[in-house]
Amino acid sequence: MASTSSSSSSSSSPADIIAALEAEIVTETARFNELRLSGGALDDSKKALSELKKALALAKNAGKEKKEKAAAAAPAPTQETGGGSSSAPTKKTKERLLLKTAKGTRDYGPAEMFCRAHIENIVKECFTTYGGACLDTPVFERKDVLTDKYGEDSKLIFDLMDQGGEQLALRYDHTVPLARYLAMIGGTAPQSKLWQIGKVYRRDNPVMSKGRMREFMQADFDITGAWDPMIADAELLSLLCTILSKLDVGEFTIKINHRCILDGIFEVCGVPLDKIRSISSAVDKLDKLPWAEVKKEMTEEKGLDPAVADKIGEYVKHKGGPELLSQLETDSTLTSNKSAKQGLSDMSILFNLLKAYNALDKVSFDLSLARGLDYYTGIIYEAVVEGSAPPGFKSANAFAAPPGSTTSAPAAAPAPAQKKSSKKTDAEEEEVDESQVGVGSIAAGGRYDGLVGAFLAGAAGVDPGSKEGKKAMGPGGGTPCVGVSIGMDRIFALVWPKWVERGGRTKETMVFVMSAGDGLLAERVGLAAELRAAGIKTDFLAKSKPKLAAQFAAGEKDEVPFAIILGTDELAAGLVTVKEQRWKFEDGKKVKIAAADKGTQVKRAELVEWLKDTETWKEWNEGKW
Amino acid sequence: MASTSSSSSSSSSPADIIAALEAEIVTETARFNELRLSGGALDDSKKALSELKKALALAKNAGKEKKEKAAAAAPAPTQETGGGSSSAPTKKTKERLLLKTAKGTRDYGPAEMFCRAHIENIVKECFTTYGGACLDTPVFERKDVLTDKYGEDSKLIFDLMDQGGEQLALRYDHTVPLARYLAMIGGTAPQSKLWQIGKVYRRDNPVMSKGRMREFMQADFDITGAWDPMIADAELLSLLCTILSKLDVGEFTIKINHRCILDGIFEVCGVPLDKIRSISSAVDKLDKLPWAEVKKEMTEEKGLDPAVADKIGEYVKHKGGPELLSQLETDSTLTSNKSAKQGLSDMSILFNLLKAYNALDKVSFDLSLARGLDYYTGIIYEAVVEGSAPPGFKSANAFAAPPGSTTSAPAAAPAPAQKKSSKKTDAEEEEVDESQVGVGSIAAGGRYDGLVGAFLAGAAGVDPGSKEGKKAMGPGGGTPCVGVSIGMDRIFALVWPKWVERGGRTKETMVFVMSAGDGLLAERVGLAAELRAAGIKTDFLAKSKPKLAAQFAAGEKDEVPFAIILGTDELAAGLVTVKEQRWKFEDGKKVKIAAADKGTQVKRAELVEWLKDTETWKEWNEGKW
Structure with a gap:
C-alpha cells in the first residue's frame, strides 16, 4: 500500500x-x-x-x-488528462476509488470470525436446547410489509432502488418478517419456537467500536401461538439468562416492564390518549439521559402538563423485584386502572415462574423501561451490562438528585453527543465521540400479540379493529407471540477484547505436512489428502520445493499442533516424523515452547490412528480450546 | 385464512x-x-x-x-368507504396487503432449515479441513466497488435507494468483496485461505424450484497470494470434489477450461480482439443451447464471420482428460499462440497434481466452458450434475448431429423458454415454465489474478495497465487469487427431495417433560431447567394443567426420543418415569413404534447420567441421525 x-x-x-x-x-x-x-x-x-x-x-x-x-x-469530478504526454504536476488520470466498506458496516477477518463463530455456537446451542427450530427469511421484504410497524424509527429503513419491479426494503429486524411468515403459513404452525440468526439493517448513526452498526447481526428466539399466561414469557427470560451467563459479557441485568402497566401509569397520571406513545418514547431515554432532560422533552417538546410529568416521574423512578410488585399492588389509583391491573397480574405469575427457573436474581422490574418499537403489547425487557450506559452515566442513576427534589434534579451526567447529531442527514460524516457512547442494551424483546393479526387483516383489506378484522385474524386475534433479539455485534464488542487478551487460535488446522528437502510435492499432497479424508484438518505449503524453515513458519503462524515431516529415505521405509508443537502466552504474545526432541517416528500406515490417540487431538475434539 | x-x-x-x-x-x-x-x-x-x-x-x-x-x-388505488354505514357489496375499507416475499426470494421453514444446516455443516467442515479461515463482508458495498467487475451481468445488480449518503448496492458475489478486502488490508495477509458463506443478490429471472433465486446462498473458498503454479488451483478442485462427494447430489462432473487456452483459440481462429469477450459469452451457452443456436448468435447477432465461427466450433466441441491435452499439445497452430501455450502448460501441471489428489476421474477438460464473468484470468471450472442441463437436453450433447455436419446441426433440444423472456422488465411476473429449466451449475470458479490489483490501482487513481498502475499494485500485480463458489440453494434443490423421502427429524430435542395430572408446572420447569443445564435439549408444554395425551402429542410431533413423566407420588419418592419413543418410516409416513412397556422408573437424582448412558443419546451425540 x-x-x-x-x-x-x-x-x-x-x-x-x-x-x-x-x-x-x-x-x-x-x-x-x-x-x-x-x-x-x-x-x-x-x-x-x-x-x-x-x-x-x-x-x-x-x-x-x-x-x-x-x-x-466543475460538476463532474472525473479529470481525464487526455494523452500520455502531460507529466507533472498530477500523474493521476482517473478519479480515485475510495477503498472502504459502506458507512456503518465492516469486514470481519479470520481472527474476529473465529471469536464470532464461538459466540454464535453458544447462542445456537442454547436455542436448540430450549426446543427452538430454525427459520430463515429474505434480507429484503416488500416495502409495505415493513410500513407502519416501527413508529418513529421507520425513517431508518434502508430502501432498495425501484429498478422496475416491486418496492423493496432491507429488513429492520427479524420480528416483522417472522410475523409475515406466520401470517402466510396461516393456521398450520401457530404454536412453535422459532429462532433466526442473521443480519438486519438500520440507517442509524453508527458507533463502530461499541458494536452499534448499520448492518448488524441479531439472534432472535420467538415463541408463537396461544399458551397459558406468561409461561412462554418466562421460558424466554430463562433462555436469555442462560445465554448471557454462558457468554463472557460480565455481570448483566435484565430489566423488565409491562406495556399494560406503563400505559396504565400514563392514563392514571393524566396523559392524553394521543400522547401516550410519544411520552412513552421519552421515558425510554431514561437509560441515557437524566430525568430533568426527559421531563424537558415531555413538557417543552411534547407539550405535556408539568404536573402530569412529575406524577409520571414518581412512578418511573421505581425499580426492584417482587417487593416492588407488592407495593404497586397496594396502589389503589393504579389497580383501579384495567390495563395496569392486567399487567400487574401478569407480572405476579411471571415472578413465580422465574423462581422455578432459578432466574429471579438476574431480573429487575424497572418502571422506566419503555422500548421504542410500536408493536409490543405485553411484557418488555432489555438486558444491560456495565458498558451499556454511556461512560460517566450510571443508568441506575438517572434520578440521582438531592433528596426531596427528585423530579427536578439537574443533569447527573453530560448529555451524550450523538443525541443531537442524529437529526442531521448523513451526506457528510458526522463526528461522534465514540468514547462518550455506551454499548446500549445487548438484548431486548417483548410480547407482540397483534402483529400477525395485523398482517392477516391487512391481507384481507380490513381494519384489524373492525368486526371484519376480528374475523380475518381468527380466534385469539391472530397468533400471539413473545420474543427476544440478541445483539450479536454488541456482544462481540464486549467479548472480543477479552478473547484477544487470552490469545486464542484463529484456525482449527491440526496438522501441517512438510518435506525435508526434495520438495516431495506429490507425497505431501497425497498424505494431506489421506489425513483430510480421515477427518484430520490438514494443510501444507503450496510451493514445489519449499525450505523447511518456511514450512515451519507457515505452520507456526496458524499454531498448528502437529508438524509432520516427510523425507525420501523415511518414506521408503514407511515412516514419517511427527513433531508436537505447543504455545504459551508470554507478555501479551503467543510464543512457541521450544522443545529439544527431534520428533517421533511413526509408521505412515498407522499415522491417523496415532494422531487420534494423542491427548492434543482428544482435547481439541472435545472442544477444550 | x-x-x-x-x-x-x-x-x-x-x-x-x-x-x-x-x-x-x-x-x-x-x-x-x-x-x-x-x-x-x-x-x-x-x-x-x-x-x-x-x-x-x-x-x-x-x-x-x-x-x-x-x-x-383512478390514480390512487386506496378506496376509503367513508363511514361505517355502507354494507354490501364491498366490505373492505383498505388496499389489500399482498402477503408474500419479494420476487425470487423465499422463506425456509424449520424442516428445510434442518436440511440446509446439514449441508452447510458439511461444507464448513470441509473448508476448515482444507485449512480455511472465515471472512465476513457486508451485504452491501459502495456501488463503485462493484462497477466494471461483472461485464454484461452488471445490469443484474440490486441498487439501494439514495437516501442522502453513499451510493450502495447489494453484493453480487463474494469474489469482488473479497478482493476489495484484500486490497484494503494490503500486504499483511497476501497468502491465505479464506472462506465465506452468505447470501448474494442478482436481479435475474428466478426459477424457484430449481434453486435459481434472486437471493441465494453461496459458499466460497479462495486461496490468495502468490504460490507455485497450479498448486492452489489443484487444492481447490480437490476441495470441491470432496464436498460434492460428501453431499447427496448424485454423480457430478467438474468441467475445467483455461481462459488463456480459450483466448488463444479465439485468436488463432481469427476473432477480432474487441469481440473476444462477447464471443466467449456465446460459447458459454453451449451447456444450454445446441451449437447451431450458438453459432447463430455469433454470426447474426455479433457479426462474426461464419468461417471463423466454424473454426471455433471445431475446437470447442472437444472434451476429455489428459489425452485431450496431449492432442492439443501437438496442434502447432495452437501452440504457436503464446496465450494458449501458457494455458496448456498450466493444464499439464494441474493434471499431474490432480493425480496425486486422486481426483482425476471427476474432472473433464472441456473446451466449450467459458464462464460469463469478466474477472477470470486463468483456469475456470464449473461442477454439473445430471439435473444441471434443461430436461431433454444433454449438455454432453450440444454437438449431437449427423457425422460430418457437426457445426451446422439443427437444434438438438428445444431452446429453454427463459432465454427470451429475460430481456423483459419484471414489473409483471414473467411466465417461466420451470419444468423446462435445469438446476444449472452447482459450483463454479476460477483464477482471477487481476482483481485485487485493479482495486489497488483504482484507489491510487491510476490505470492498472499503466506504469503507475504497476507501481500501485506492487510486485506480482496485486494479490493473485483462485476460488470456488458453491451454489447452496441449487444443492439444496437436489438434496431436499431425498431428505424428505428419508423422513429425517426437524429438531434436536431429546427430552419432553410431562406431568400425569395436577399440572406440576413448577416441577416441570425445574426439571427442564436442570436437564438443559446438563446439555440435554429439553422441552415441555407451556400449559398450566395440560392433559397427558396433549403432552405426548406435542413430543411426538417433534419425534422426541425420551418422554419423562412426572407424578406427585413418584416425585415424593425421588423417582420419574422415562419412556423411550422410536419411529419408523412406513408408506412415506413417520409412525411411532407402539411399545407395550410402561416406561422405566429412574431416580430423579440420577436422571442425567441415566439418559447420557442410553444408546439413543450416544448415537445422537455422535451425529448418527
Missing part, C-alpha cells in the same frame, strides 16, 4: 489528498486490528494511524472552502 | 379477486410444503393449489382490460 502514500504528494488537490488519506486510514485501521492479535508491532501502527488522522483533519479544514468552490465550477 | 377465501366473493372487483387468490396461493403453497414432510393430506393440498392457480389465470384474463381502464381513471 506504499503507492497510495506516495501519490498523496504536495501537488495534488485537497480532495485527492483527503481521499488518499481516508483510504490509508482504512488500510491502517485494518492492519491495526490484524496486529492487535499478533501482539507485536502494535505501537508503530497505532502511531501511524494517529498521525494519519491528524493529517486528515488538517487537510479537511484546509480544503473545505476550495472544494466547495471547485464543486460549483 | 378462511377469511381471505370468503372475501373473494362474486361482488368484489377483479383486482381484489386476483390479490386474494394470490394470497391464497402463497398460503396454500406454504401449507403444501409443510405437508410434504408430514406425508399426509398432501393430495388435498395439491388439488386445492391447482384449482386456485386455475382460478387465478381465469381472473387475470377476465380482469385485464377492466383493470387497465380503472387504473387510468
Whole structure:
C-alpha cells in the first residue's frame, strides 16, 4: 500500500489528498486490528494511524472552502488528462476509488470470525436446547410489509432502488418478517419456537467500536401461538439468562416492564390518549439521559402538563423485584386502572415462574423501561451490562438528585453527543465521540400479540379493529407471540477484547505436512489428502520445493499442533516424523515452547490412528480450546 | 385464512379477486410444503393449489382490460368507504396487503432449515479441513466497488435507494468483496485461505424450484497470494470434489477450461480482439443451447464471420482428460499462440497434481466452458450434475448431429423458454415454465489474478495497465487469487427431495417433560431447567394443567426420543418415569413404534447420567441421525 502514500504528494488537490488519506486510514485501521492479535508491532501502527488522522483533519479544514468552490465550477469530478504526454504536476488520470466498506458496516477477518463463530455456537446451542427450530427469511421484504410497524424509527429503513419491479426494503429486524411468515403459513404452525440468526439493517448513526452498526447481526428466539399466561414469557427470560451467563459479557441485568402497566401509569397520571406513545418514547431515554432532560422533552417538546410529568416521574423512578410488585399492588389509583391491573397480574405469575427457573436474581422490574418499537403489547425487557450506559452515566442513576427534589434534579451526567447529531442527514460524516457512547442494551424483546393479526387483516383489506378484522385474524386475534433479539455485534464488542487478551487460535488446522528437502510435492499432497479424508484438518505449503524453515513458519503462524515431516529415505521405509508443537502466552504474545526432541517416528500406515490417540487431538475434539 | 377465501366473493372487483387468490396461493403453497414432510393430506393440498392457480389465470384474463381502464381513471388505488354505514357489496375499507416475499426470494421453514444446516455443516467442515479461515463482508458495498467487475451481468445488480449518503448496492458475489478486502488490508495477509458463506443478490429471472433465486446462498473458498503454479488451483478442485462427494447430489462432473487456452483459440481462429469477450459469452451457452443456436448468435447477432465461427466450433466441441491435452499439445497452430501455450502448460501441471489428489476421474477438460464473468484470468471450472442441463437436453450433447455436419446441426433440444423472456422488465411476473429449466451449475470458479490489483490501482487513481498502475499494485500485480463458489440453494434443490423421502427429524430435542395430572408446572420447569443445564435439549408444554395425551402429542410431533413423566407420588419418592419413543418410516409416513412397556422408573437424582448412558443419546451425540 506504499503507492497510495506516495501519490498523496504536495501537488495534488485537497480532495485527492483527503481521499488518499481516508483510504490509508482504512488500510491502517485494518492492519491495526490484524496486529492487535499478533501482539507485536502494535505501537508503530497505532502511531501511524494517529498521525494519519491528524493529517486528515488538517487537510479537511484546509480544503473545505476550495472544494466547495471547485464543486460549483466543475460538476463532474472525473479529470481525464487526455494523452500520455502531460507529466507533472498530477500523474493521476482517473478519479480515485475510495477503498472502504459502506458507512456503518465492516469486514470481519479470520481472527474476529473465529471469536464470532464461538459466540454464535453458544447462542445456537442454547436455542436448540430450549426446543427452538430454525427459520430463515429474505434480507429484503416488500416495502409495505415493513410500513407502519416501527413508529418513529421507520425513517431508518434502508430502501432498495425501484429498478422496475416491486418496492423493496432491507429488513429492520427479524420480528416483522417472522410475523409475515406466520401470517402466510396461516393456521398450520401457530404454536412453535422459532429462532433466526442473521443480519438486519438500520440507517442509524453508527458507533463502530461499541458494536452499534448499520448492518448488524441479531439472534432472535420467538415463541408463537396461544399458551397459558406468561409461561412462554418466562421460558424466554430463562433462555436469555442462560445465554448471557454462558457468554463472557460480565455481570448483566435484565430489566423488565409491562406495556399494560406503563400505559396504565400514563392514563392514571393524566396523559392524553394521543400522547401516550410519544411520552412513552421519552421515558425510554431514561437509560441515557437524566430525568430533568426527559421531563424537558415531555413538557417543552411534547407539550405535556408539568404536573402530569412529575406524577409520571414518581412512578418511573421505581425499580426492584417482587417487593416492588407488592407495593404497586397496594396502589389503589393504579389497580383501579384495567390495563395496569392486567399487567400487574401478569407480572405476579411471571415472578413465580422465574423462581422455578432459578432466574429471579438476574431480573429487575424497572418502571422506566419503555422500548421504542410500536408493536409490543405485553411484557418488555432489555438486558444491560456495565458498558451499556454511556461512560460517566450510571443508568441506575438517572434520578440521582438531592433528596426531596427528585423530579427536578439537574443533569447527573453530560448529555451524550450523538443525541443531537442524529437529526442531521448523513451526506457528510458526522463526528461522534465514540468514547462518550455506551454499548446500549445487548438484548431486548417483548410480547407482540397483534402483529400477525395485523398482517392477516391487512391481507384481507380490513381494519384489524373492525368486526371484519376480528374475523380475518381468527380466534385469539391472530397468533400471539413473545420474543427476544440478541445483539450479536454488541456482544462481540464486549467479548472480543477479552478473547484477544487470552490469545486464542484463529484456525482449527491440526496438522501441517512438510518435506525435508526434495520438495516431495506429490507425497505431501497425497498424505494431506489421506489425513483430510480421515477427518484430520490438514494443510501444507503450496510451493514445489519449499525450505523447511518456511514450512515451519507457515505452520507456526496458524499454531498448528502437529508438524509432520516427510523425507525420501523415511518414506521408503514407511515412516514419517511427527513433531508436537505447543504455545504459551508470554507478555501479551503467543510464543512457541521450544522443545529439544527431534520428533517421533511413526509408521505412515498407522499415522491417523496415532494422531487420534494423542491427548492434543482428544482435547481439541472435545472442544477444550 | 378462511377469511381471505370468503372475501373473494362474486361482488368484489377483479383486482381484489386476483390479490386474494394470490394470497391464497402463497398460503396454500406454504401449507403444501409443510405437508410434504408430514406425508399426509398432501393430495388435498395439491388439488386445492391447482384449482386456485386455475382460478387465478381465469381472473387475470377476465380482469385485464377492466383493470387497465380503472387504473387510468383512478390514480390512487386506496378506496376509503367513508363511514361505517355502507354494507354490501364491498366490505373492505383498505388496499389489500399482498402477503408474500419479494420476487425470487423465499422463506425456509424449520424442516428445510434442518436440511440446509446439514449441508452447510458439511461444507464448513470441509473448508476448515482444507485449512480455511472465515471472512465476513457486508451485504452491501459502495456501488463503485462493484462497477466494471461483472461485464454484461452488471445490469443484474440490486441498487439501494439514495437516501442522502453513499451510493450502495447489494453484493453480487463474494469474489469482488473479497478482493476489495484484500486490497484494503494490503500486504499483511497476501497468502491465505479464506472462506465465506452468505447470501448474494442478482436481479435475474428466478426459477424457484430449481434453486435459481434472486437471493441465494453461496459458499466460497479462495486461496490468495502468490504460490507455485497450479498448486492452489489443484487444492481447490480437490476441495470441491470432496464436498460434492460428501453431499447427496448424485454423480457430478467438474468441467475445467483455461481462459488463456480459450483466448488463444479465439485468436488463432481469427476473432477480432474487441469481440473476444462477447464471443466467449456465446460459447458459454453451449451447456444450454445446441451449437447451431450458438453459432447463430455469433454470426447474426455479433457479426462474426461464419468461417471463423466454424473454426471455433471445431475446437470447442472437444472434451476429455489428459489425452485431450496431449492432442492439443501437438496442434502447432495452437501452440504457436503464446496465450494458449501458457494455458496448456498450466493444464499439464494441474493434471499431474490432480493425480496425486486422486481426483482425476471427476474432472473433464472441456473446451466449450467459458464462464460469463469478466474477472477470470486463468483456469475456470464449473461442477454439473445430471439435473444441471434443461430436461431433454444433454449438455454432453450440444454437438449431437449427423457425422460430418457437426457445426451446422439443427437444434438438438428445444431452446429453454427463459432465454427470451429475460430481456423483459419484471414489473409483471414473467411466465417461466420451470419444468423446462435445469438446476444449472452447482459450483463454479476460477483464477482471477487481476482483481485485487485493479482495486489497488483504482484507489491510487491510476490505470492498472499503466506504469503507475504497476507501481500501485506492487510486485506480482496485486494479490493473485483462485476460488470456488458453491451454489447452496441449487444443492439444496437436489438434496431436499431425498431428505424428505428419508423422513429425517426437524429438531434436536431429546427430552419432553410431562406431568400425569395436577399440572406440576413448577416441577416441570425445574426439571427442564436442570436437564438443559446438563446439555440435554429439553422441552415441555407451556400449559398450566395440560392433559397427558396433549403432552405426548406435542413430543411426538417433534419425534422426541425420551418422554419423562412426572407424578406427585413418584416425585415424593425421588423417582420419574422415562419412556423411550422410536419411529419408523412406513408408506412415506413417520409412525411411532407402539411399545407395550410402561416406561422405566429412574431416580430423579440420577436422571442425567441415566439418559447420557442410553444408546439413543450416544448415537445422537455422535451425529448418527
